[in-house]
Amino acid sequence: MKPFKLLTPESLTQALAMFWGSEGKAAALGGGTELLNLVRTSLAAPGMVIDLKKLKRLRGVRSGKSGVSIGATTQLSELSPQCRPLQPFAALTQAAAAVGTPQIRNRATLGGNLCQRPRCLYLRSGFDCWKSGGKQCPARHGETSGLAILGTERASCLAVHPSDPAVALSVFDTRVKLVSASGSRLVPLAQFLAPHESDAGRDTVLRSDELITEVRIAFPRPGTRSAFVKVADRAAFSFALASAAAACVMDRGTLRHVRLALGGVAAAPWRARVAEEALEGRKLTPARLESAARVELAAARPFERNSYKVDLAIGALQEALERAVGGKL
Amino acid sequence: MARRAATRSSKSPAARHVTQIELELNGRVTRASVPDHWTLLEFLRKSAGLTGAKEGCNAGECGACTVLLDGVAVYACCVLAAETSGRRVMTIEGLGTPERLDPLQEAFLVDDALQCGFCIPGQILAAKALLDAEPSPDRECVRRALSGNLCRCGCYVKIATAVLRAAAIRREPER
Amino acid sequence: MSDDCAEKTVETELEIEGRKVKVRAQVERQLPPWGKTTLVGKSMRRVDGPDKVTGAARYTHDVQLSGMLYGKVLRSPHARARVAELGLSAAAKLPGVLAVLGPGDVRGVRLGGQKVLSAEASYAGEEIAALAATDEETAEEALSLIRVRWEPLPPVLEPEDAMAPGAPALQPGGNVLGGGFGPQTPGKPEVYERGDAPAALAAAEVELARVYETPAAQHTCLETHGAVAAWDGDGLTVWESTQGVFFVRAALCEALGLPASRVRVLCPFMGGGFGSKNSADRHTLLAALLARRSGRPVRMVLSRREDFEAGAYRPASRQQMAIGLTRRGRIVALTSRAVNPVGAALEGHYFGSCVGPVHDFYACANVRTENYAILTSSPPPSAFRAPGHVQGAFALEQLVDEAADELGLDPVRLRLANLSANDPDSGQPFASNGLASCLRLGAKAIGWDSRKPPRAKAGRFRSGLGVAIATWGAGGGPPAVAQVVLHEDGSVVVLTGACDLGTGTRTVMTQIAAEELGVAVSTVLVANADTRTTPYCLPSFGSLTVASTGPAVRLAAAEVKRQLLDAASPILEAPASSLLVMRGKVRHAVTGKSVAVASIAASLPARMIVGTSQRGPNPDGLVLASFSAQFAQVEVDCRFGTVRVKRFVSAHDCGRVLNPATWSSQIQGGVLQGIGYALLEQRTRDPGTGRQLNAGLLDYKIPTAPDSPPEIEVIDAAPPYPANNIGAKGSGEPPIIPVAAAIANAVANATGRRLRTAPITPARLLAALSAEP
Numbered sequence A: 001m002k003p004f005k006l007l008t009p010e011s012l013t014q015a016l017a018m019f020w021g022s023e024g025k026a027a028a029l030g031g032g033t034e035l036l037n038l039v040r041t042s043l044a045a046p047g048m049v050i051d052l053k054k055l056k057r058l059r060g061v062r063s064g065k066s067g068v069s070i071g072a073t074t075q076l077s078e079l080s081p082q083c084r085p086l087q088p089f090a091a092l093t094q095a096a097a098a099v100g101t102p103q104i105r106n107r108a109t110l111g112g113n114l115c116q117r118p119r120c121l122y123l124r125s126g127f128d129c130w131k132s133g134g135k136q137c138p139a140r141h142g143e144t145s146g147l148a149i150l151g152t153e154r155a156s157c158l159a160v161h162p163s164d165p166a167v168a169l170s171v172f173d174t175r176v177k178l179v180s181a182s183g184s185r186l187v188p189l190a191q192f193l194a195p196h197e198s199d200a201g202r203d204t205v206l207r208s209d210e211l212i213t214e215v216r217i218a219f220p221r222p223g224t225r226s227a228f229v230k231v232a233d234r235a236a237f238s239f240a241l242a243s244a245a246a247a248c249v250m251d252r253g254t255l256r257h258v259r260l261a262l263g264g265v266a267a268a269p270w271r272a273r274v275a276e277e278a279l280e281g282r283k284l285t286p287a288r289l290e291s292a293a294r295v296e297l298a299a300a301r302p303f304e305r306n307s308y309k310v311d312l313a314i315g316a317l318q319e320a321l322e323r324a325v326g327g328k329l
Numbered sequence B: 001m002a003r004r005a006a007t008r009s010s011k012s013p014a015a016r017h018v019t020q021i022e023l024e025l026n027g028r029v030t031r032a033s034v035p036d037h038w039t040l041l042e043f044l045r046k047s048a049g050l051t052g053a054k055e056g057c058n059a060g061e062c063g064a065c066t067v068l069l070d071g072v073a074v075y076a077c078c079v080l081a082a083e084t085s086g087r088r089v090m091t092i093e094g095l096g097t098p099e100r101l102d103p104l105q106e107a108f109l110v111d112d113a114l115q116c117g118f119c120i121p122g123q124i125l126a127a128k129a130l131l132d133a134e135p136s137p138d139r140e141c142v143r144r145a146l147s148g149n150l151c152r153c154g155c156y157v158k159i160a161t162a163v164l165r166a167a168a169i170r171r172e173p174e175r
Numbered sequence C: 001m002s003d004d005c006a007e008k009t010v011e012t013e014l015e016i017e018g019r020k021v022k023v024r025a026q027v028e029r030q031l032p033p034w035g036k037t038t039l040v041g042k043s044m045r046r047v048d049g050p051d052k053v054t055g056a057a058r059y060t061h062d063v064q065l066s067g068m069l070y071g072k073v074l075r076s077p078h079a080r081a082r083v084a085e086l087g088l089s090a091a092a093k094l095p096g097v098l099a100v101l102g103p104g105d106v107r108g109v110r111l112g113g114q115k116v117l118s119a120e121a122s123y124a125g126e127e128i129a130a131l132a133a134t135d136e137e138t139a140e141e142a143l144s145l146i147r148v149r150w151e152p153l154p155p156v157l158e159p160e161d162a163m164a165p166g167a168p169a170l171q172p173g174g175n176v177l178g179g180g181f182g183p184q185t186p187g188k189p190e191v192y193e194r195g196d197a198p199a200a201l202a203a204a205e206v207e208l209a210r211v212y213e214t215p216a217a218q219h220t221c222l223e224t225h226g227a228v229a230a231w232d233g234d235g236l237t238v239w240e241s242t243q244g245v246f247f248v249r250a251a252l253c254e255a256l257g258l259p260a261s262r263v264r265v266l267c268p269f270m271g272g273g274f275g276s277k278n279s280a281d282r283h284t285l286l287a288a289l290l291a292r293r294s295g296r297p298v299r300m301v302l303s304r305r306e307d308f309e310a311g312a313y314r315p316a317s318r319q320q321m322a323i324g325l326t327r328r329g330r331i332v333a334l335t336s337r338a339v340n341p342v343g344a345a346l347e348g349h350y351f352g353s354c355v356g357p358v359h360d361f362y363a364c365a366n367v368r369t370e371n372y373a374i375l376t377s378s379p380p381p382s383a384f385r386a387p388g389h390v391q392g393a394f395a396l397e398q399l400v401d402e403a404a405d406e407l408g409l410d411p412v413r414l415r416l417a418n419l420s421a422n423d424p425d426s427g428q429p430f431a432s433n434g435l436a437s438c439l440r441l442g443a444k445a446i447g448w449d450s451r452k453p454p455r456a457k458a459g460r461f462r463s464g465l466g467v468a469i470a471t472w473g474a475g476g477g478p479p480a481v482a483q484v485v486l487h488e489d490g491s492v493v494v495l496t497g498a499c500d501l502g503t504g505t506r507t508v509m510t511q512i513a514a515e516e517l518g519v520a521v522s523t524v525l526v527a528n529a530d531t532r533t534t535p536y537c538l539p540s541f542g543s544l545t546v547a548s549t550g551p552a553v554r555l556a557a558a559e560v561k562r563q564l565l566d567a568a569s570p571i572l573e574a575p576a577s578s579l580l581v582m583r584g585k586v587r588h589a590v591t592g593k594s595v596a597v598a599s600i601a602a603s604l605p606a607r608m609i610v611g612t613s614q615r616g617p618n619p620d621g622l623v624l625a626s627f628s629a630q631f632a633q634v635e636v637d638c639r640f641g642t643v644r645v646k647r648f649v650s651a652h653d654c655g656r657v658l659n660p661a662t663w664s665s666q667i668q669g670g671v672l673q674g675i676g677y678a679l680l681e682q683r684t685r686d687p688g689t690g691r692q693l694n695a696g697l698l699d700y701k702i703p704t705a706p707d708s709p710p711e712i713e714v715i716d717a718a719p720p721y722p723a724n725n726i727g728a729k730g731s732g733e734p735p736i737i738p739v740a741a742a743i744a745n746a747v748a749n750a751t752g753r754r755l756r757t758a759p760i761t762p763a764r765l766l767a768a769l770s771a772e773p
Helices: A012-021 A035-040 A090-097 A102-107 A110-114 A165-169 A273-279 A286-297 A308-324 B040-047 B103-110 B120-133 B139-145 B156-171 C049-054 C089-093 C136-145 C159-163 C197-203 C245-256 C282-294 C304-309 C356-360 C389-407 C411-418 C435-446 C505-517 C545-572 C597-603 C660-679 C739-751 C762-770
Strands: A005-007 A026-029 A048-051 A061-063 A067-071 A174-180 A183-188 A211-218 A224-231 A242-251 A254-263 B018-025 B028-035 B066-069 B072-075 B088-090 C009-016 C019-026 C069-075 C081-087 C097-101 C127-133 C147-152 C176-178 C190-194 C206-214 C226-232 C235-240 C263-266 C298-301 C317-325 C331-341 C367-374 C461-472 C481-486 C492-496 C524-528 C579-582 C585-588 C594-596 C609-614 C626-637 C642-653 C712-716
Touching (some): A012 A026, A012 A211, A026 A035, A090 A165, A090 A224, A090 A242, A090 A308, A102 B072, A102 B120, A110 A211, A165 A224, A165 A242, A165 A254, A224 A254, A224 A308, A242 A308, A254 A273, A254 A308, A273 A286, A286 A308, A308 C762, B028 B040, B040 B066, B066 B120, B072 B120, B103 B120, B103 C049, B120 B156, B120 C049, B139 B156, B156 C660, C069 C136, C069 C282, C069 C304, C081 C127, C089 C097, C089 C136, C097 C136, C097 C282, C127 C136, C127 C282, C159 C331, C159 C367, C197 C317, C197 C367, C206 C389, C226 C282, C235 C245, C245 C263, C245 C282, C282 C298, C317 C389, C331 C356, C331 C389, C356 C367, C356 C389, C356 C461, C389 C411, C389 C461, C389 C739, C411 C461, C435 C626, C435 C642, C435 C712, C461 C739, C481 C505, C481 C545, C492 C505, C505 C524, C545 C579, C545 C594, C545 C597, C545 C609, C585 C597, C594 C597, C626 C739, C642 C660, C642 C739, C642 C762, C660 C712, C660 C739, C739 C762
Parallel strands (some): A005 A048, A026 A048, B018 B088, C069 C298, C235 C263, C331 C367, C642 C712
Antiparallel strands (some): A061 A067, A174 A183, A174 A211, A224 A242, B018 B028, B066 B072, C069 C127, C097 C127, C190 C367, C206 C317, C226 C235, C226 C298, C317 C331, C461 C626, C481 C492, C481 C609, C579 C585, C585 C594, C626 C642
16 A cells, blocks of 8 residues: 555544645545555555544434434444434435445445445556546446446446445435535535536545535435335445335325435436336335336436346335335335 | 654655554553554554454455454454554454463354364454344344355355354353 | 385376376275274364464464565556566665566576566466565555556457457467367367267257356455565575465476475465465465575565456356257267367466366266367466366256256256266276265255246245256375374374365364374374475365375374384283274273373384375276265345345265365355355456456455355265275365256246356346246
8 A cells, every 4th residue: 555644633623724735635534444445556645644533523423403414434333223313214224234244334434435436347447437537438348237327328437326325315305514624515415426527537526625524314204214225246245236215205005205216327326206206196006116117217228238227226116115115015 | 542753754665654553452552653554454464463364355355354443343454553543452363362262263163164264363253243242143143244254165154153152152151 | 114015006097177197106005994983974173273263373474584575566457468668677776675577587487387477468467577675565666666668469358259260379379279178189179079979969859959158257265375485595485375385396396496305385274275276376486586586585475456367267168068868868969069268378277177077977878079278368267176067067957957847857857867877988887976865865955846847936036946966086096195103202293295275184184093093183283284394295186185195194094003003012912913092092902901102102212103105096997986966945036136045955975074074164165156156256357458357356256144045954975985995085176066057957947047157147137037938
């Protein structure tokens, strides 16, 4: 690993000053499960690494009037069903439990999870590509089996977003708080994960002098149920081939306030708005659910080798909503 | 607590940024000077002379370097050594010796839950973290708790059996 | 040794990894088979277990020597390229770098006929330059300072491209190599023929033709390949993570021009081999060369990425198969045309023959196989646990099932009806054959009678049962020498060159020696795998260690016992023939008068007894093979195309089981690797550049604990085996051979769909499910 200087700020102000003064050469250290690999594979070469784990304000789950706030360095293992404030957010705790392995969940932080770089085989194998600062996508004409199937028409990079929690958070009103020495901003999650098209090398809108300090999730309507489903070929140590999250209120057999999102299929979690619309205010039947999922995936533009993701996504959407309503189908 | 050492240019790039650490390593207070970029695994293997934690991938993808950090199972290759100051680290060497085995180690022997043995220190420590938190797991729970530890020799069935055996032994009242 | 037969040598045959070789062997003293045993056949804890569960075991990765340097290799990023210019000076000048080697520095050095550093890369990952520095960071920085001007050449990645007219010749002899074991008939396939398969196929009442494909699969030992080399004057000591210290030594001696007496190779513990660590590799020799140049010990341990990219693998295969049967289910013809892309293989690279099962599994008079090994721009493959047979069984054992479906016959019955009393290839009888018992006992254990046809299944989750079989030449044989030493205090040391790969070699050799000598296992220590101190044997490959070294250990122990009884005879005032050893005492069989082994040893003029023996020849006219039948119960989730192996039964004839605990561990491990091969594992490369895309444990997916079935039932179905003095055959490889076919057959039984390409991924299964049946 290329040597770097490790800094351990004791306060947020101190941390922000360090980032501000680093001229973009600093990297934030959360759980280390991603950053250290990026440094080892030369995908990152920070001159200094700033460990955020001493910042108590960035850690833990707090319940407020309108929702919960999860500190950026809260470990995924802490986002468990036993965490009382998270009980209205079953999809999130299920997604957190689906990440990696127990050891990874014991270290990986929610902020870090949202800032992960894609797991594209080409990026991780040292190929020159959009995400490594280049101007091409070698995967497009190569091994396509892991690539995105949705939202690819104008995209330069075809990698999918790797996070499971991000998919779950997408069915709630989630905002990410970004703080720098010069101020702070609250950015909706979808916006956070959508850097400008001209910025294909980036994964988020986070600036180099900014930190994620917290993730805020608004309480859903009373009676909301939610679930997360992950499809992987291996039982652990796996990123999703496809995943889905669903949230809804069941009102005497009728679906209200349906929120659906897909993972593993696009550059960011994919809100399945077409399917949501097809289900909103309707009675939930297996046929209607399947048809809604199929209509959503009609927009998919797969290659030959990733077309299986269309079936997986259709199945995952169904499964997520089925589980959200407790199998009452 | 971590105290920053003077950062002087040096012949070896490893020595450019160094931190003094003081941690409790296998029950003993240990002080050392470590390069900032060294992982806990590098510190254990290269500096502390503890080679029980293995490097199988150096990427958090195999579990062979699993150690306990304040009692929690982590991959030592994903933790910086400098982060461990003021904390407790347990490696397999701190659990038992060939003469005085921990019930988990004993159970692994009884059930022959090992072959080449390279992954075994990590498996045992992951199992210890499980049993410390959940004294009465079922087989499925054990399999999930040990899902972060690859075994290429394929001992998973016997490992789960051994962990269940150790759990039973640990639940027995003290004699 | 006193027997005069000890002087006689005869020619004998042994089978290594499916290949029969002739060797000379010393005729051994005949020992009667063991009667009732007290230690052999009983589960016993691993003797090295305490070291392994406490972290005390020192693997090659763990060797730390004073002044040790870290070696690193510069590898080609191109699958085919020439080095036009190589600038090493900046790296050499970096403080802390003590040795740098380029192709020009090692021009005359050959490892198994190949260059150790190459200015012409024939695969991505090939070694170009090497250096050693005081720490890893410096070595890495130095690597980044090496300047290379590459002349990339178009790679040839797929066998079709390599065989196409006008394809660039990757080696002077062209891209087509015959055979599965290396280039035997350049330009042509290796052809095997018995009877007249084309005619029999044409005349058969039922004929099926199918194509099966298998991926390149990688060994993925948890301990990556590595060596630590240290010179002492003109003597070299090497710690190597290896299956065979003597093969490593021989390769180093040849490359460095050193006598065997000056090269010491040790492997006290090693973290998995599976066929990939049979000899020295380039990293071994580079460690030795860098250590000589720098005057310091050098550690050369491959990173996980290097271990994948430049490391060995089971070659992929495409097998065009045909089977002809009578309507009643007798197999009358089998043909296979197999194509194996073998990268930059050369003579000596060993990767197995995927047509072996077609020759060996069934009584079939008409068989024809054509086997192509095709050069491509990728690393050379190597043996990988039952090389060839795993690919071949995936094809043949599905083809037989497809035939059973076609004929409406039960797959177990069809197999039973076509088993061969004699070896189908040579026509000679097997020394023992429990295959039918394996099938019957396994079928009973899995509940085969409850198996229903796919049409009886509906819904999202569908369950299926599948079966597959294997035969594997696992009789072992010479050369294997063992030495047993009884020390003055009665303690015993067994010396053997065999490495313990985690299979339990040290433990079962302890049991054999203790059983034969009549002493407690706690008094026996096995010292092994050190070319300076332990006697010769082959590497632990080909499932041969127990059946090769085991009989030699028993003979050596018997020789010690003979001398011990001779020495006890005057003390007990009785002829040696009336004495026996029990629980550490020499005892008169009738009077019970006894004397402790320790006190006899202490009274000897030499203060010790040494017995040295070697493995005798295999019996003439008998074929030595292990057999297995495996049964899988799977559950297919039709929504997501995923397969869960719910139950697995593995029934074996491996002769006498010496230690049921370590034996069943090895069987279960083979099954797990087979499950990975069936469902998860495949090397993925960029089709344009040939660079590996999944050179890591996250993306090259081996099974995790929850991917394993909760239980794997292991059944011993062995009849007595008379062909060596311990009654044991090999069991390392048989358990992986049928697994993937058994799973594919179970998936077919669950869904009515055939998955003829491994691994059975969600993508493939969903495609099969959505296709018309």
